[in-house]
Amino acid sequence: MHQLSPQDAQFLYAETEHNLTHVTSVAIYDPSTVPGGEVVRYTDIIAHMRERLAYNPLFFRRLLRLPLEIDYPYWIEDEYFDLEYHMQHGRLPEPGDWRQFCIHMARYHSRPLDMNRPPWEVFVIEGLDNVEGLPKGCYAIATKIHHAAVDGASLMKFFATIADKDNRGTPMVPLEEPTIEGGEIPPMPALVSRAVRNNLRSPLRIAETVMRAAPGLVQAAQDSVARRDGTEKPSVPPTRFNVDLSPHKMFDARVVPLEDLKRIKNLQPGVTVNDVVLAICSGALRRYLMAHNELPEDPLVAWVPINARPRGRDGGDMPGNNISAMTTPIFTDVADPLARLKRINQSTRASKEARSGISARLMTDITKHVPAATQILASRLLLRSGAAARMCNLFISNVPGPQVPMYMNGARMVRSVGLAPLADGMGLFIGTPSYDGQMSFNVISTRELLPDIEFFMTCLEDSLAELLALADEQTAPVPRKKTKAGATRARKTPARRKAATKAETGGGGSAPKKAVAKKKTVRRKASAKTAAKAQAKTRAKAAPKRSSKARSSS
Numbered sequence: 001m002h003q004l005s006p007q008d009a010q011f012l013y014a015e016t017e018h019n020l021t022h023v024t025s026v027a028i029y030d031p032s033t034v035p036g037g038e039v040v041r042y043t044d045i046i047a048h049m050r051e052r053l054a055y056n057p058l059f060f061r062r063l064l065r066l067p068l069e070i071d072y073p074y075w076i077e078d079e080y081f082d083l084e085y086h087m088q089h090g091r092l093p094e095p096g097d098w099r100q101f102c103i104h105m106a107r108y109h110s111r112p113l114d115m116n117r118p119p120w121e122v123f124v125i126e127g128l129d130n131v132e133g134l135p136k137g138c139y140a141i142a143t144k145i146h147h148a149a150v151d152g153a154s155l156m157k158f159f160a161t162i163a164d165k166d167n168r169g170t171p172m173v174p175l176e177e178p179t180i181e182g183g184e185i186p187p188m189p190a191l192v193s194r195a196v197r198n199n200l201r202s203p204l205r206i207a208e209t210v211m212r213a214a215p216g217l218v219q220a221a222q223d224s225v226a227r228r229d230g231t232e233k234p235s236v237p238p239t240r241f242n243v244d245l246s247p248h249k250m251f252d253a254r255v256v257p258l259e260d261l262k263r264i265k266n267l268q269p270g271v272t273v274n275d276v277v278l279a280i281c282s283g284a285l286r287r288y289l290m291a292h293n294e295l296p297e298d299p300l301v302a303w304v305p306i307n308a309r310p311r312g313r314d315g316g317d318m319p320g321n322n323i324s325a326m327t328t329p330i331f332t333d334v335a336d337p338l339a340r341l342k343r344i345n346q347s348t349r350a351s352k353e354a355r356s357g358i359s360a361r362l363m364t365d366i367t368k369h370v371p372a373a374t375q376i377l378a379s380r381l382l383l384r385s386g387a388a389a390r391m392c393n394l395f396i397s398n399v400p401g402p403q404v405p406m407y408m409n410g411a412r413m414v415r416s417v418g419l420a421p422l423a424d425g426m427g428l429f430i431g432t433p434s435y436d437g438q439m440s441f442n443v444i445s446t447r448e449l450l451p452d453i454e455f456f457m458t459c460l461e462d463s464l465a466e467l468l469a470l471a472d473e474q475t476a477p478v479p480r481k482k483t484k485a486g487a488t489r490a491r492k493t494p495a496r497r498k499a500a501t502k503a504e505t506g507g508g509g510s511a512p513k514k515a516v517a518k519k520k521t522v523r524r525k526a527s528a529k530t531a532a533k534a535q536a537k538t539r540a541k542a543a544p545k546r547s548s549k550a551r552s553s554s
Contacts, residue, residue, distance in 0.1 A: 001064075001185060002075045004148060009072045011147040012063075014423065018247040022119070022146045024109045024419040025155060027408075028128065030135050033167050034410035042089045042124055044409050045141070049122065050083055052162045055175045058149055059083075062118050064185065076185060078118050086120060092127035101128060101140070106251040108142060109419040109444075119146035133255070134414060141408070147421060156401055164407040172406060237296030239289065239393050240449055241428040248447040252457050253417040255440045256464060258403075263471040267338060271345045274398050276467070277432050278302065278348070279341040280441070281396055282330035283463030288456050289332070299329040303392040303426065304348075326351040327392050337466050394428040395420070401435040419444050 004012075011021040031040045053059045061075040092100050104125065113119045121144050128138040143159075150158060163172040236242075264276045282300070289295040305325050328347045334340040397420065406413045416435040419442065422428075427449045431442040441460055443453060450456060 002061075004063075004072045004075065006072060008148045011421075012073070016424070019245055019422050019424060020110075020112050021148070021421040022109075022113055022144055023150070023155065023421065024105065024142055024144045025159065026105060026140055026142045026417045026419075027159070027406075027413050028134065028138050028140045028415040028417075029408060029411035030138050030414045031411045032135055032137065033407070033412040035167055038410070040139070040409045040411050045122075045124055046084065046087055048409050049087070049162065052175070053083065054177060056158060056161045058118075058120070058145075058158060059086075060118060061149070063115060063148075074185075081118065085117065086122060088121065088123045090123065090125055092125060092129075094127075096127040096129040096131070098131045101125070101131065102252050105142060105417075105419060106249045109144070109251065110247055110249045113144060113146055115146075119149060120144060138414065139411075156399070159406075160402070162408065163413070165404065167407050167410040167412065169407075169410070172402075235298040236301045236390055236392060237298040239296065239300065240292075240294060241394055241445070242425050243427065243449070244424045245422055245427045246446050246448050249419070249422075250445050250447055250450050250453045251419055251443065252453045253440050253442045254457055254460060255415060255417075255438050258434055258437050258439050260464070260468055261439060263475070264341075264467045267467070267471055267474060268342055268345060270349070271341060272348070274304075275341065275345045275348055277398050277439075278304075278328070278330050278344045278396060279337070279467065280460065280463045281430050282332050282340055282344065283337055283466060284456065284459040285330070285394075286332040286335075287459040287462060291455070291459075295332065297333060299331045299333045300393040301327055301391075302330050302394055302396045303327055304351075305395075305397050330396075337463075338470055341467070390425075392426060394426060394430065395422075396430050396432075398432045399434075401433050403434070403436055405436050416440060417442050422446070 015021045029040075034040060057077075060077050060081050062078040063073045064076045065073040090104075092104060108123055113121065123142040123144070125140045125142065128134060128140060129136045131138065145155065145158070160173045161175070164170055165172045258273075261273050261276045264279075265271050265273055281302070285300060286295060303325055304327070326348075328344070328351050331340045331343045331347075334343060401416060413435070415438070416433055417440045418431055418433055420429045420431050422444060427445055429442075429444040431444070432439055433442070434440075443450070443456060443460070445453065
């Protein structure tokens with residue numbers, strides 16, 4: 001039996017009937033890589049999942065919640081676990097294009113999990129036959145897991161357990177039997193006694209967290225005083241995304257080469273791929289809101305999750321959630337894309353140094369130690385008060401994934417997309433997971449807030465193209481100029497001109513260069529002798545003519 005951390009339980013208490021706090025990760029597979037051209041059947045996928053179950057206890061755990069929520073819930077083994085209960089199968093209608101697939105995924109993501117069972121399920125979707133960039137016959141595996149069980153990093157660990165590194169079935173990671181805590185569930189009086197002790201220790205842990213954050217709080221206070229003096233005006237402007245949400249979700253995604261983002265990153269020293277993601281999203285939002293005459297004068301503010309896991313094997317294997325967050329302006333008020341990228345880089349660097357965004361990080365750290373009943377009350381008050389809309393306008397989450405091909409049942413995974421939860425007051429989530437040299441921009445909103453999601457995706461594409469054009473200009477070859485005769489030749493840089501001069505004169509060059517210069521000197525002397533002989537012959541021919549003319553005149 002394992003108790004949820006306060007941060008894990010936070011995702012239970014923040015859930016409403018309209019906004020469910022689970023994540024849906026979608027992997028698309030190409031069955032043409034299966035050895036021998038065999039067909040991957042639904043029963044094959046079930047058999048593969050059954051084989052890998054023993055290596056990840058997440059599959060078997062269900063929640064045990066205490067009366068009146070006097071303490072955080074516990075993970076316990078589901079004594080009635082049935083794998084096939086958690087797996088579903090379906091097929092896209094004809095013609096099986098991308099738009100149909102996105103609608104299918106949005107509806108699937110909008111449906112709740114059965115929280116009386118282990119909070120996960122798998123949906124196998126066949127019939128992706130007419131999707132640009134995908135081979136015909138692809139199928140998708142959508143895995144829906146409650147956020148109380150995983151964050152982005154632990155979700156990657158979960159998928160690595162069920163993935164292979166080749167089409168022969170070699171596991172992606174070493175498969176080790178996990179240590180499962182045995183024993184019976186303690187009686188309720190023992191759990192109540194433990195809850196009392198946990199509640200008594202909570203104030204001390206909160207105090208420790210605040211003391212650790214004291215330097216950042218001092219800096220934040222100084223920055224706040226400076227802003228009141230008029231040097232900067234903090235603001236989270238209202239937008240169409242900062243209202244209460246409906247249960248009707250919308251989803252779309254675009255996949256771009258990761259190399260394109262790295263080219264943009266080189267536009268400015270110190271810029272990260274995460275900064276580029278924020279800049280692309282900022283440019284898209286600026287275009288979209290301008291088209292609807294809704295662009296605020298103040299910059300939009302994004303909530304950006306940060307992986308807080310310690311580095312190394314132990315940190316990567318931790319289950320559940322271990323995240324922090326920062327809020328950062330994304331400068332939608334700046335028209336120039338390069339200036340916008342620079343401003344975003346400066347802002348994120350300041351946030352990482354705890355000079356800004358301290359409220360978001362401190363809030364996520366403090367909630368790790370708040371008693372369960374207090375956190376439930378706080379979550380409900382925050383949701384009803386609309387406090388989320390006063391902290392930020394949208395979520396932007398960048399989760400690095402494996403950069404090598406992954407397989408399952410011999411089929412190669414060719415694309416990875418995903419859907420994340422929303423919250424009242426923050427009705428737009430842009431997630432950017434990466435996989436095998438690609439990054440996907442996943443947009444999640446509701447039908448009422450983003451009815452023209454295709455247009456928003458076009459804005460994303462245009463924002464990326466704008467930054468790529470700047471990167472191409474920076475790395476473009478030196479232009480060629482016209483000579484007097486109309487021919488073209490490459491314009492020489494100072495270094496090239498210097499090298500060309502040395503090659504022509506032989507100065508400072510090697511023996512071959514001197515030999516070339518010597519040959520040129522010999523040719524010049526020979527030309528001079530030839531010219532002298534020609535001039536002598538001309539004079540010789542002209543002399544008799546002048547003499548005869550002189551004789552006739554006499």
